[in-house]
Amino acid sequence: MQPEDNKERLGFENYWRRDVSDIRDQVLSIWKDHGGPTGNDATARLNQIVWVVKNSGGSVVGLSTAYKVYIKQLRNHLFATRLLLVPQYRIPGLTSKLFVETRDFLESIHSGDEQEQAIGVITLVENPRMKEYRNEAVWPASGMVYIGNSQEGHHIRVYYFKDARIAP
Amino acid sequence: MTSLVFENVWGNPSAPEVAKVQQLWRRHGVLKRDDVIESRSRQIVFVVANRDGEVGGVSTARPIQVPFLNNNFFYEFRCFVVPSFRSPGLDSLLALKTKDFLETLPESGSKYKGIVMLIENEVLKKQRTKAVWPATGMVFAGYTSQGHHIRIGYFKGARI
Numbered sequence: 001m002q003p004e005d006n007k008e009r010l011g012f013e014n015y016w017r018r019d020v021s022d023i024r025d026q027v028l029s030i031w032k033d034h035g036g037p038t039g040n041d042a043t044a045r046l047n048q049i050v051w052v053v054k055n056s057g058g059s060v061v062g063l064s065t066a067y068k069v070y071i072k073q074l075r076n077h078l079f080a081t082r083l084l085l086v087p088q089y090r091i092p093g094l095t096s097k098l099f100v101e102t103r104d105f106l107e108s109i110h111s112g113d114e115q116e117q118a119i120g121v122i123t124l125v126e127n128p129r130m131k132e133y134r135n136e137a138v139w140p141a142s143g144m145v146y147i148g149n150s151q152e153g154h155h156i157r158v159y160y161f162k163d164a165r166i167a168p
Numbered sequence: 169m170t171s172l173v174f175e176n177v178w179g180n181p182s183a184p185e186v187a188k189v190q191q192l193w194r195r196h197g198v199l200k201r202d203d204v205i206e207s208r209s210r211q212i213v214f215v216v217a218n219r220d221g222e223v224g225g226v227s228t229a230r231p232i233q234v235p236f237l238n239n240n241f242f243y244e245f246r247c248f249v250v251p252s253f254r255s256p257g258l259d260s261l262l263a264l265k266t267k268d269f270l271e272t273l274p275e276s277g278s279k280y281k282g283i284v285m286l287i288e289n290e291v292l293k294k295q296r297t298k299a300v301w302p303a304t305g306m307v308f309a310g311y312t313s314q315g316h317h318i319r320i321g322y323f324k325g326a327r328i
Binding site for chain 1 (some may be wrong): 310328
């Protein structure tokens with residue numbers, strides 16, 4: 001069944017801090033085939049999975065990951081997020097939906113952190129096509145705001161959690 | 169709250185309010201040099217006055233190119249409100265009105281992407297720490313090398 005077919009139902013399953021043994025091999029395979037991490041990096045990133053997108057057959061077709069990182073430019077901790085959808089599932093709107101689900105989930109858990117509480121979500125746009133075509137200053141669906149470039153010229157976008165405060 | 173009037177003098181440096189603003193800047197030591205006062209006067213957007221015509225606030229906008237924002241052009245926003253005019257929300261209202269007006273200018277959204285402001289006031293830096301200012305939507309984007317806060321407000325439809 002083609003993903004363009006409206007009959008296909010895609011499911012989102014949350015794996016944050018959960019056992020990933022049932023999807024481990026599929027995720028590693030996706031990363032291997034589509035430029036994701038390999039080796040120890042891949043093993044480490046398995047622990048950062050937030051959402052997994054499964055097709056109607058139960059196969060993994062995309063996922064999001066997040067880890068907390070101190071951002072020097074903002075002098076605060078944020079969740080750095082990454083998304084990957086296998087090419088045949090790069091359907092209009094699905095990337096945004098996966099991002100929004102990830103963002104909202106991280107927002108729902110961030111207040112539980114007693115130390116180094118993240119104030120939002122940050123993402124680095126490395127894909128040249130994304131940089132060229134998704135150049136809205138504020139991405140409409142996700143509210144991600146462009147706040148500059150990395151040293152490598154990648155776009156930095158940020159979304160702050162509700163009521164987040166910065167260091168003075 | 170005293171009733172206030174927001175007078176738009178953008179592109180009208182000979183407006184009578186401009187001379188009052190110049191006096192205001194001098195009286196409060198905001199700007200001292202005549203050449204700076206003269207050039208800043210050409211950047212005035214709104215003048216805030218009371219019903220008696222007494223001027224107590226001003227906003228200015230200066231076109232700038234911002235290297236860290238992909239070399240895009242923005243308006244650098246500044247405002248000053250004299251202590252006797254200060255009231256909760258007035259600075260936000262001034263910022264909002266100024267941004268809304270600048271957004272209507274022909275090159276806004278295309279050449280000019282939005283407004284940028286630097287928060288240099290130490291009290292503001294300590295008290296106004298919300299990452300997104302609720303009233304104006306100004307988003308925190310980082311610090312200058314002097315530790316001042318940088319905030320951005322994009323115009324609708326702006327692309328970087």
